[in-house]
Amino acid sequence: MEKRTLVEALNEALRLEMAADERVILLGEDIGKEGGVFRVTEGLQERFGAARVMDTPIAESGLVGMAIGMAIAGLRPVVEIQFMGFLYPALDQIINHLGRMRNRSRGRFTCPVVIRVPYGGGIRPPEHHSESTEAMLVHTPGIQVVVPATPYDAKGLLISAIRSPDPVIFLEPKRIYRAVRQEIPDEPYTVPLGKARLVQEGNDVTVIAWGSMLHEVLQAAEQLAAEGITLDILDLRTLSPMDVPAIVASVEKTGRAVVVHEAPRTCGLGAEIVAQINEKALLALEAPVERVTGFDTVFPLPQLEKYYLPNAERIAQAVRRVLAF
Amino acid sequence: MASERFSPRRKSKTRRHTPEFFGRFDPLKEEMVCILAPDGTCNEALRPPLSDAQVQQMYRQMWLLRLYDRKAIALQRQGRFGTYAPMEGQEASLVASAHALAPQDWMVTSYRETGAMWLHGVPLKQLSLYWMGNEWGSHMPEGVRVLPISIPVGSHPLHAVGLAYASKYRGENSIAITYFGDGATSEGDVHEAMNLAGVFQVPCVFFCQNNQYAISVPRHLQTASRTIAQKALAYGFPGVLVDGNDIFAVYAVTREAVERARRGEGPSLIEAYTYRLGAHTTADDPTKYRDEAEVEAWRQRDPLVRVQRYLQQRGLWSEAWEQELLAACAAEVEQAMAEAEAVPPPPPQDMFRYLFAELTPPLREQEAALLASLQQRG
Numbered sequence: 001m002e003k004r005t006l007v008e009a010l011n012e013a014l015r016l017e018m019a020a021d022e023r024v025i026l027l028g029e030d031i032g033k034e035g036g037v038f039r040v041t042e043g044l045q046e047r048f049g050a051a052r053v054m055d056t057p058i059a060e061s062g063l064v065g066m067a068i069g070m071a072i073a074g075l076r077p078v079v080e081i082q083f084m085g086f087l088y089p090a091l092d093q094i095i096n097h098l099g100r101m102r103n104r105s106r107g108r109f110t111c112p113v114v115i116r117v118p119y120g121g122g123i124r125p126p127e128h129h130s131e132s133t134e135a136m137l138v139h140t141p142g143i144q145v146v147v148p149a150t151p152y153d154a155k156g157l158l159i160s161a162i163r164s165p166d167p168v169i170f171l172e173p174k175r176i177y178r179a180v181r182q183e184i185p186d187e188p189y190t191v192p193l194g195k196a197r198l199v200q201e202g203n204d205v206t207v208i209a210w211g212s213m214l215h216e217v218l219q220a221a222e223q224l225a226a227e228g229i230t231l232d233i234l235d236l237r238t239l240s241p242m243d244v245p246a247i248v249a250s251v252e253k254t255g256r257a258v259v260v261h262e263a264p265r266t267c268g269l270g271a272e273i274v275a276q277i278n279e280k281a282l283l284a285l286e287a288p289v290e291r292v293t294g295f296d297t298v299f300p301l302p303q304l305e306k307y308y309l310p311n312a313e314r315i316a317q318a319v320r321r322v323l324a325f
Numbered sequence: 326m327a328s329e330r331f332s333p334r335r336k337s338k339t340r341r342h343t344p345e346f347f348g349r350f351d352p353l354k355e356e357m358v359c360i361l362a363p364d365g366t367c368n369e370a371l372r373p374p375l376s377d378a379q380v381q382q383m384y385r386q387m388w389l390l391r392l393y394d395r396k397a398i399a400l401q402r403q404g405r406f407g408t409y410a411p412m413e414g415q416e417a418s419l420v421a422s423a424h425a426l427a428p429q430d431w432m433v434t435s436y437r438e439t440g441a442m443w444l445h446g447v448p449l450k451q452l453s454l455y456w457m458g459n460e461w462g463s464h465m466p467e468g469v470r471v472l473p474i475s476i477p478v479g480s481h482p483l484h485a486v487g488l489a490y491a492s493k494y495r496g497e498n499s500i501a502i503t504y505f506g507d508g509a510t511s512e513g514d515v516h517e518a519m520n521l522a523g524v525f526q527v528p529c530v531f532f533c534q535n536n537q538y539a540i541s542v543p544r545h546l547q548t549a550s551r552t553i554a555q556k557a558l559a560y561g562f563p564g565v566l567v568d569g570n571d572i573f574a575v576y577a578v579t580r581e582a583v584e585r586a587r588r589g590e591g592p593s594l595i596e597a598y599t600y601r602l603g604a605h606t607t608a609d610d611p612t613k614y615r616d617e618a619e620v621e622a623w624r625q626r627d628p629l630v631r632v633q634r635y636l637q638q639r640g641l642w643s644e645a646w647e648q649e650l651l652a653a654c655a656a657e658v659e660q661a662m663a664e665a666e667a668v669p670p671p672p673p674q675d676m677f678r679y680l681f682a683e684l685t686p687p688l689r690e691q692e693a694a695l696l697a698s699l700q701q702r703g
Contacts, residue, residue: 025494051494054525056521056524057517057520057521057524059517059520059521061483061513061514061517062483062486062514062517062518062520062521064483065480065481065483065484065486065487065514065517065518066483066484066486066487066490066518066521067487068483068484068487069433069483069484069485069486069487069488069489069490069491069501070487070488070490070491071487072472072484072487072488073431073487073488073491073492074491075491075494077487089513092477092480092514093480093483093514096477096480097475097477097480097481097484099680101473102679102680102681102682103460103679103680104460104463104473105460105463105464105465105472105473106460106461106463106464106675106679107464107679108463108464108465109465109472109473110682141680142680142681144681165681165682166680166681166682194685194686241685241686241687241688242687244686244687245686
């Protein structure tokens with residue numbers, strides 16, 4: 001057991017799976033010699049060669065399309081997209097083929113592809129480098145969407161994603177790539193897809209979050225604990241398929257909920273979570289469910305970033321509001 | 326650039342292959358490979374080694390496709406077939422190219438290549454099932470390496486590049502061929518596919534059926550390039566322009582492209598110059614965008630008539646033989662259609678069951694809701 005960052009945990013997951021399975025191949029821009037712009041693939045080309053850690057042309061659609069063919073032929077491609085804002089050229093391949101091949105061929109051809117995508121704000125980058133548009137991926141049939149929030153989950157979820165018989169879009173909260181350290185086992189282990197994690201038990205309000213927002217929630221929880229308010233905190237971990245029973249169980253206990261995401265508000269995943277709570281736990285509710293989200297604006301450049309991103313203070317305010325209702 | 330283990334087919338480089346077509350017919354000068362002329366005469370120097378029986382078989386297959394096409398359109402008019410994309414006029418291009426493949430080769434097509442898919446092992450019944458609107462039509466038989474029809478124009482050649490990369494990575498003796506139209510060459514994904522294929526030198530054959538129109542838009546509005554074949558040169562691999570209505574020329578150039586790929590010499594691009602005699606689909610009216618005179622001129626270059634003349638000149642054709650052949654083809658088509666029509670529609674659960682290896686809880690809930698609603702309705 002050693003303390004590792006999220007980046008190190010991901011690197012380890014890739015290395016272990018590549019060593020165990022020759023079918024695992026990485027494709028991406030700058031992932032070879034450079035080790036990826038965030039160094040997630042550092043040292044892997046040296047170890048596994050250029051045929052397995054492919055430095056590719058800048059062609060996001062091309063990489064996903066090619067990965068589809070590789071997967072149909074029995075390989076296990078893992079594509080790295082540099083930033084979520086550059087995923088969009090590949091949406092045609094994702095929506096029209098990746099999520100459909102199993103269904104289209106009635107199970108004859110499958111696409112065990114992982115697409116790793118650093119997402120989210122908080123790193124003060126240029127435009128297009130802060131997107132978190134996970135809701136449109138969750139809206140797409142046939143793909144799983146996974147977001148780790150800790151190094152332990154990052155390693156276990158990525159190994160599960162690589163071993164999954166179906167496509168996974170693996171969103172990596174780049175803001176906390178190196179901000180969080182955690183002791184994790186050296187050996188390979190899996191964290192199941194489709195299962196939320198109850199991060200902290202509390203009685204007053206359920207707070208649902210994922211990725212880097214979890215850490216804002218934990219900060220808010222500390223502030224609120226001083227006021228005698230305890231939170232039941234759920235880290236969704238897999239956004240699609242969503243662990244609705246975990247959400248319902250928590251809301252039935254607390255009767256109040258706040259959903260936190262940094263993505264734009266309208267039709268964000270929070271809207272779906274609120275709808276699920278309404279359908280399945282309405283009578284348990286003591287107050288309307290609140291959403292703490294980004295805005296229906298373009299993600300701002302660094303000078304305004306702090307106003308856009310939900311933070312511990314906004315989350316704490318929302319928790320107090322649902323308690324005061 | 327690539328690691329050592331990445332050149333599994335290097336051994337074959339010991340034998341030097343003289344190109345017959347690629348590199349000798351210059352696509353920049355619009356030099357087109359033609360072997361069988363419209364009058365049925367043949368350039369013997371370039372004629373590929375096909376036996377008389379093979380040529381007769383290809384003639385029969387072309388006829389079968391034409392009858393299938395006509396039957397499909399007729400059934401669509403009666404509401405028994407869905408929207409269908411006809412192949413009439415492009416039979417030589419489809420049949421002759423598919424003949425150049427080995428069973429282990431991957432085929433990745435769009436929607437106007439039913440004929441090539443059939444020749445590569447997809448039963449006609451199955452293809453008909455697809456066009457009748459049943460997903461099981463794309464459940465390819467075990468061992469048949471044909472991907473389901475891909476409708477978004479130009480999006481599928483990338484899949485062929487991935488399949489070809491997998492073959493190369495594992496040192497397998499298979500190549501991938503992908504079919505697309507002239508319109509698809511304007512799509513960014515086709516550029517990315519050829520670029521990636523060139524960079525990674527994968528065993529992939531890009532087969533463009535230039536049938537002159539993308540629905541209504543003529544070829545000259547797709548690209549200012551003199552030929553589509555010339556685009557290959559920019560990606561660092563050879564391209565060749567071939568008379569797409571000439572079975573010998575299409576077979577010969579495809580065979581060369583496939584053999585190059587199999588030897589580890591990388592990708593190539595074939596532009597089969599042909600013409601869609603019918604409509605884009607059964608929902609299209611081509612009289613809106615092209616003259617009957619133009620269509621008539623192309624009818625004079627009908628690929629079937631050309632082979633018929635060839636066979637006649639060789640004494641390999643008789644009226645009785647042709648009548649027998651047509652009757653047999655028609656019966657085969659009828660039987661395939663009847664078999665497909667006899668397949669009952671799948672149950673509603675089918676819609677939910679093939680998104681993932683296992684039914685997810687949200688899908689299970691939605692399936693149950695649909696079934697409950699159906700039961701309530703009684």
